[in-house]
Amino acid sequence: MSSPCPINLGAEDWLHPDWRGNFYPDGLPDDWLLSYYNTRFQAVYLPAVRWQAASVSEWSQWLDDTQPGFRFLLEPGLASFPCDARVIEATSDWSAEHVWWIDTSPDLRELAEHAKARAARHEPFFVISRSGDLVRLEQVAILSRVLGY
Template identity: 30%
Template sequence: MSGRGKVRVGIGGWTYPPWRGSFYPEGLAQSRELPFAAQTFGALEINATFYGRQSSTSWEKWAASVPDGFQFTVKGSRYCVTRPKLADAGEGVLNFLNQGLDALGPKLGPILWMFAARRAFDREDIARFFDLLPASLNGLPLRHAIEPRHESFRDEHFEQLARDHNAAVVFGDDDDFPCIDLNTADFTYSRLQRMKGDCPTGYSASRLRQFADRARLQVDGGKDAFVFMINGAKAKAPQAALALQDLLGIARS
């Protein structure tokens, strides 16, 4: 690995009423919220894809609404990750990938596969699931991130499987699930979910500095870093992401 990576800070989605007037300017048309958010942040995580397919025109519209250099990350379908055996998800993975997301082209970032909290590590089943995740789609390179939410994934065999497939393991700052902090891919994926409503920037200044230092180490080591402010006090997500961007010196327009 050579060179310096790129850090992209973002939020989960772009349509959330409490952001109107606090992040989005008063009177901004809802149709302009995606372009505004994409000019402000380096990435957005799409959650709707977890629940259902999106139309081909939606993918095309989203791609046309954001600037070059911006990336969407896409949450993989629940129909793939909630079945009893992940090894049986092959058809679901293909259906998910073939819904039109390749219309994003280089604006497609990592695909996030979030496991159910009850799913324990099964070495054979997880290995077969990794084998279902292609490295490209119609010539477009794909990156995959895995979010395990069960303590049993703190296992050297899982770490090696993820490394063998260049899959990132999500760093989750979360009150409810274990944070399995592993270095397994040429990119990193963080989901920060402990924002507090009584803090103007969601996270304290000291905690934001820790996240900034972590991202700097990753990009200095040649990795691309994706950092999302997701849950907790969601109304504060844009302010938290803006504050982190300021610390990293990557403030956008």
């Protein structure tokens, strides 16, 4: 069973030193990290300081390195960002409606109810770990499969 509105799982950034050898295979080149990240996650949240520092060529590479359904959620900043459907400015109001911060709201039952409500309304729904907690992210991935998303 597949849902028109799956849980889009991700972390704040894909660069986490403690993921080396734990999530990312040993020896994986730095320029392959985002592509590998996208094999497990459907979104990434980028703080303004991170995405605003990226050059046009870096943005182009990021977009090329990810699958069409992947989403970049951006903390609002002062710079302009790429005009691409996969890039979303995650304003406070938008985030309140579409983002579940799993680190601050770890109750999986509550998350499941929220996910069901979003799916019923066919609205995008993102579950993001600011800390990059792989254990918590895996729990949400399992929940997503159990719910049929």
